[in-house]
Amino acid sequence: MTSWFVPAAAGFGLLTALVSGAAAETLVERGDYLVNTVMACGNCHTPIGPGGPDMERALSGGLTFDEPPFTVTASNITPDEATGIGAWSDADIKTALVGGIRPDGTPLAPVMPYAFYKVLSPRDLDAIVAYLRSLPAVENQVPTPDYRQIIVAKPFPGADEPIPEAARAGNIETEGFYLTTIAHCMECHTRWTDGHPDPVAGLGAGGREFPGPWGVAVAANITPDPEAGIGAWSDEEIKRAIAEGVRPDGTPLKPPMGYPYYHGMTDADLTAVVAYLRTIPTRQ
Ligand code: HEC
Ligand code: HEC
Incomplete structure (x- = not known):
């Protein structure tokens, strides 16, 4: 039987132990959580096999985006030296993540959501790098990119500088903004005007189309508009x-x-995302 009736001093010690236990999540564990849940x-x-994502070869190269530019x-973001990012320094990986630039200076196509990642705290960036380095190296050469036009994405509004842990602690809406940004929810849920995302007037308004096998x-529209x-x-x-992909009426999301x-997101993180979504302006 677990007893919570411990002497006050010991009880205090236990609480401290629990709190520091939670904070003692390792960098690799934090990176695993960010990469495999929130940041997807x-x-x-990850390559898609006949039965869905091929987790044996997780993160070894995936979707092809064929757009006009x-x-x-x-x-391949596994540590394979020849076909992945095993030969990159930690700083190289961070520059790709938040600046959208490869070590040889080429800008990454903005499908890679680096415009949303400048907001990452230094600790979370360290965590992502630590986790990527802990992965098994998978040899997989992805096709060379073909750039017909160089496009450099500006940071998402409000995401132009890191939001550290101290600025988020105890502030659920800031934490919700941080999580919603690194999850790049608004990349998909922002309305486009004249061929460009409109993250101010179209924030959360939806409307972008995603064709696929589905x-x-x-x-x-994920704004607080009631209709x-x-x-x-x-x-x-x-x-x-x-988190489950089911609407209130029971229909599944595609x-x-x-x-x-x-x-895999924690309930606290989902609660923060919802708290933030309730603060954005309504759009129809
Ligand atoms: C919406 C799709 C998408 C998501 C989500 C995404 N990426 Fe990317 N990423 C890409 C594409 C596409 C490229 C290649 C762009 C190019 O070739 O210009 C890329 C490139 C990269 C590169 C550069 C590697 C190289 O060899 O050039 C790194 C590092 C990277 N991504 C890491 C990540 C990490 C870590 C995450 C999650 C925190 C992530 N990406 C999320 C699509 C995505
Ligand atoms: C890669 C694109 C993409 C990303 C990233 C994305 N969504 Fe979605 N989301 C969609 C699409 C597409 C639908 C509609 C699916 C359908 O109609 O079956 C949807 C549906 C929803 C719905 C259901 C709303 C309704 O009225 O049916 C909610 C809520 C939602 N998304 C919230 C989020 C949040 C919060 C995030 C970030 C944590 C997020 N989405 C990230 C594409 C995305």
């Missing part, structure tokens, strides 16, 4: 949509909504 790197970087394939999925958006949904209903990844 595998949604692009470029044809690029999500890179037909065409249209990114939903066009999700304002009438309860917190639990919104969390279920994000890919590429990343719920198979968000499924």
Whole structure:
């Protein structure tokens, strides 16, 4: 039987131990959590086999994006020296993540959501690098990118500098903004105007189309508008949509909504995302 009736001094010690235990999550564990849940790197970087994502070769190169300005394939980000990023320094990896630049100076196509990653705290960047280095090296040469036009993405509004842990602690809306940004939710859920995402007037308004084997999925309006958006949904209903891919009426969400990844998010993190979504302006 567990007893919570311990003498006050010992009880205090226990609490301190629990708190520091949580903070003692290793960098690799934090990186694993970020890469495989919130940030869903595998949604692009893991190859898709006949039965879905090929987890034996996780993060060894994935989807090809064939757009008018470029044809690029999500890179092999395992530590294989020849075909992955094993020969890159920690600083090289961070520059690619937050600056969108490879060690040889070539800008990455903005499909790689680096515009959303400048907000990453130094600790979380360290964690992502530590985790990527802990992966098994997988040999997989992805096709060379073809750039017909160089496009450099500006940071997402509010994401132009790191938001450290201290600025987020105890501030659920800031934590929610941070998580929603690194999860690049608004990359898909922002309305486009004249061929460009409009992250101010179109923030959360939805409308972007994603064709695929599932037909065409249209990114939903996730602003608090009670009719066009999700304002009438309860917190639990919104969390279920994000983490289970099921709407309040029971209908399933189609890919590429990343719920198979968000499924592993902690309840506290999902709560923070919902708290932030309730603060954005309503759009119809
Ligand atoms: C929406 C899809 C998408 C997501 C999500 C994504 N990436 Fe990428 N990433 C790409 C694409 C596409 C490229 C290649 C771009 C190019 O060739 O110009 C790339 C390139 C990279 C590179 C450069 C590697 C090289 O060899 O050039 C790194 C490092 C990287 N991604 C890491 C990550 C990490 C870590 C995450 C998650 C935190 C992530 N990416 C999330 C699509 C994505
Ligand atoms: C890669 C693109 C993409 C990303 C990233 C993405 N979503 Fe989605 N999301 C979609 C699409 C597409 C739909 C609609 C799916 C459908 O209609 O079946 C959707 C649906 C939803 C819904 C259901 C709303 C409704 O009215 O049906 C919610 C809530 C949602 N997303 C929240 C989020 C949050 C929060 C994040 C970040 C943690 C996120 N999404 C990241 C593409 C994305």
